[in-house]
Amino acid sequence: QIQLMQSGTEVKKPGAALKLSCRTSGYDFSNFGISWVRQAPGQGLEWMGWINTRTGDTNYAQRLQGRGFMREDPSTKTVFMELFNLRPDDTALYYCARDLLSDSSWYTSGYWGQGTLVTVSS
Amino acid sequence: QFVLTQPPSVSGAPGQRVTLSCTGSSSNTGAGYAVHWYQQSPGTAPKLLIYGNNNRPSGIPDRFSGSKSGTSASLAITGLQAEDEADYYCQSYDSSLSAWVFGGGTKLTVL
Numbered sequence: 164q165i166q167l168m169q170s171g172t173e174v175k176k177p178g179a180a181l182k183l184s185c186r187t188s189g190y191d192f193s194n195f196g197i198s199w200v201r202q203a204p205g206q207g208l209e210w211m212g213w214i215n216t217r218t219g220d221t222n223y224a225q226r227l228q229g230r231g232f233m234r235e236d237p238s239t240k241t242v243f244m245e246l247f248n249l250r251p252d253d254t255a256l257y258y259c260a261r262d263l264l265s266d267s268s269w270y271t272s273g274y275w276g277q278g279t280l281v282t283v284s285s
Numbered sequence: 286q287f288v289l290t291q292p293p294s295v296s297g298a299p300g301q302r303v304t305l306s307c308t309g310s311s312s313n314t315g316a317g318y319a320v321h322w323y324q325q326s327p328g329t330a331p332k333l334l335i336y337g338n339n340n341r342p343s344g345i346p347d348r349f350s351g352s353k354s355g356t357s358a359s360l361a362i363t364g365l366q367a368e369d370e371a372d373y374y375c376q377s378y379d380s381s382l383s384a385w386v387f388g389g390g391t392k393l394t395v396l
Contacts, residue, residue: 222384271333
């Protein structure tokens with residue numbers, strides 16, 4: 164079955180860098196894009212960006228521009244997100260999520276990872 | 286501040302029908318981009334309930350239905366059950382931002 168397995172809990176200090184992973188299985192990796200969505204404690208969902216796993220093309224939320232990067236590794240069917248110069252307000256549960264359909268113009272995620280808790284605190 | 290506007294809370298008694306709203310603008314829902322709905326129960330990842338305005342993924346009961354008109358969309362839940370108590374988020378695409386956008390979420394309470 165389709166699975167997205169995310170890396171474990173992270174605790175970081177302000178100014179540090181973060182690298183999260185999302186290992187996929189159960190489908191053709193290159194046919195479906197992956198988004199990253201985060202959720203601050205007690206808050207709503209915030210889209211951070213999307214990567215085309217076939218071409219590596221990315222689309223980032225404006226808030227992430229220049230501070231966050233996504234890439235894929237087809238050999239391990241894994242997507243990574245790196246976030247630099249962390250701030251306390253980056254504290255959140257980070258989800259990776261696979262496009263529902265191979266046609267990315269639907270702009271929706273049908274399968275979600277379990278989430279990675281990231282805490283940024285001095 | 287969220288691009289799509291949702292009421293913070295809605296409630297209903299078991300067996301009743303409730304409707305959750307989602308309002309966007311001319312650069313997202315009003316531009317023809319589809320609206321999708323997610324359900325998030327406490328401590329769990331969001332689950333896709335409705336995609337493309339009114340389509341249910343496999344496994345989603347037909348008690349859940351979606352509609353869209355102009356800049357607004359709605360999620361209707363009939364035969365309300367205790368297990369439906371959760372947060373519900375609408376989501377679309379915004380062409381001005383070139384970004385996926387979410388509503389702030391609606392907390393559904395089953396009385």
